[in-house]
Amino acid sequence: MSELKEILVIGGTGAQGMPVVKAESGRYRVRVLTRSPEASRAQELAALQNVTLIQGAQDNQKDLHRAFQGVYGAWVNTDGFTLGEKDELYYGIRAYEIARAEGVQHYIWAAIEYALKIADWKEKYHCGHMDTKGRIGDLILAQGQEGMKSSLLTTGPYMEMLMDGMFVPREQPDGSFWWVNPAKDGKIPLISLQDVGVYSLWLFDNLSESAGLNLEVTTDHVSFTDIARIFTEVTGKQGVHKSVPFEQYAPLTEPYPGAYVNWGLGPNAPRDDSIMTWRENFSAWWNYWGEGITKPRDLGLLDRIHPGRIKSLAEWMRRSGYDGRPRSVLKLVEDWNKKHSDKAITYGHGG
Ligand SMILES: NC(=O)c1ccc[n+]([C@@H]2O[C@H](COP(=O)([O-])OP(=O)(O)OC[C@H]3O[C@@H](n4cnc5c(N)ncnc54)[C@H](OP(=O)(O)O)[C@@H]3O)[C@@H](O)[C@H]2O)c1
Known part of the structure; x- marks a missing residue:
């Protein structure tokens, strides 16, 4: 077990994070940040091989330092629905900065597309929880791939x-x-959550291809x-x-x-x-x-990464x-x- 690289998962007890923890724990040690280690979802994850819990909050910088300390990689899904647009923007950026300060080598940001930008800045499409994830994704990729590598995993609405x-x-x-x-x-690009775990694992396993990549997934x-x-x-x-x-x-x-x-x-x-x-x-x-x-x-890319992916609703x-x-x-x-x-x-x- 000690020879496996370790990955921090933020949001690991959530709908999107649980399949990620499950997929990664076969190949990596996984550290899951949660506010409530005793809660049932956290306990379900702790029962898996290679999974440990670390108590803390996404919106606490000391907790973030502790959480990122010593890990090889990180998969980060902040919760905009709890934090709100401004706090998610702040802590989403701080999480990336703190990961760099702590020497993390590969950072995956669980993104959503930047609706306002894609819709040519028309305010009727300003959807706070989407735009925050999109802004942070842009900022992360703009830092380049010198030092810590980064990838985006962009999901649409869950199936x-x-x-x-x-x-x-x-x-x-x-x-x-x-x-x-x-x-x-x-036409809405729905994504089945169970496949999110497989895509995340591929991003960690294939750094030469995934560094700097924004992998936009759909089912x-x-x-x-x-x-x-x-x-x-x-x-x-x-x-x-x-x-x-x-x-x-x-x-x-x-x-x-x-x-x-x-x-x-x-x-x-x-x-x-x-x-x-x-x-x-x-x-x-x-x-x-x-x-x-x-x-x-790009369905061709998704088929290549995950040939057994669920292909239809x-x-x-x-x-x-x-x-x-x-x-x-x-x-x-x-x-x-x-x-x-x-x-x-x-x-x-x-x-
Ligand atoms: N619904 C969709 O279709 C969809 C699609 C794409 C992206 N998203 C995005 O996914 C995010 C929500 O994740 P989810 O869908 O997995 O929701 P979820 O099932 O409600 O899970 C929320 C997660 O956030 C964690 N969390 C919330 N506040 C926290 C805090 N202050 N500190 C530490 N952990 C905190 C929870 O952990 P603990 O309670 O264990 O601490 C839990 O892991 C949102 O930002 C949303 O925009 C949603």
């Missing part, structure tokens, strides 16, 4: 959000499943018309998509009235002008994905036994629902 999050359909009394949301006919590009149709084909249940204005959709889906994007901290947490409301953030998010502003991914639905009903995926939602069983959240929230 698993069809089970938990923005894409959960509502079951109707007649047994059909309805997606009622602001999406138009844009399948699908519109909501496609999602409803494929759902019907796979499950035999009727799927329906209805596009409605954001103003009609928002009151039915925001976590609670007047929620901010970091809604999980509750309505009374201290906030300033940089914290977008849930509606501001997610109206931009729906504008961006729903209108198909995003650029195509239909395949993912079959493999996961998808039935349109909600399941727990996001830790933030799980934590909220444990604390607020009277105000449990199923639809809408993060993305």
Whole structure:
């Protein structure tokens, strides 16, 4: 065990981080930063071979120094939904700087595309949680590859959000499943989380190719018309998509009235002008994905890196036994629902 290189994973107990820890722990020692080492997801990871936990917070510089100390590599997914845009920008940059100071050799930033920039700076696409990840990704690659190497792993919306999050359909009394949301006919590059682990492992294992690379991953590009149709084909249940204005959709889906994007901290947490409301953030998010502003991914590269990748939404639905009903995926939602069983959240929230 001691001969394996060690990797720090930030966000390792989350929906995206768990498959990464699982994939890497076969080949590396993995150190997982978590605020709550006793919590069930952290304990599930600690039970794996080669995994240790380190208690600390993403928004604490002393914790970050301790966490990065002595590791070979790092995989970092800060949580914009907890931190908010300004704090994520600050600690996202500090995490990179501290990793360099601590002598880390390979740094992987879990990015999202920089929506505002790709959409030619039109404010209707300013989606705080996407833009922060994109800005930090740009800044990291701009530092070049002298010294610490860096790679971006850019994901789109999780395919698993069809089970938990923005894409959960509502079951109707007649047994059909309805997606009622602001999406138009844009094709969204959904990504299956289990494949994120494999892509991350490839980035660590293939430094000569991955240094300086922004690996933009997807499983399948699908519109909501496609999602409803494929759902019907796979499950035999009727799927329906209805596009409605954001103003009609928002009151039915925001976590609670007047929620901010970091809604999980509750309505009374201290906030300033940089914290977008849930509606501001997610109206931009729906504008961006729903209108198909995003650029195509390089599927040839993804096939070469991961020949066994899940290649379609239909395949993912079959493999996961998808039935349109909600399941727990996001830790933030799980934590909220444990604390607020009277105000449990199923639809809408993060993305
Ligand atoms: N939903 C999507 O489709 C999607 C797609 C691409 C990217 N993302 C991005 O992914 C991020 C969220 O990650 P996720 O999807 O894995 O969510 P998640 O399942 O809710 O997990 C959140 C993770 O963040 C950690 N965390 C939160 N605040 C922390 C803090 N102050 N210090 C240390 N750890 C903290 C949690 O760790 P502990 O609770 O164990 O400390 C947990 O590992 C967001 O920034 C989001 O923009 C989401």
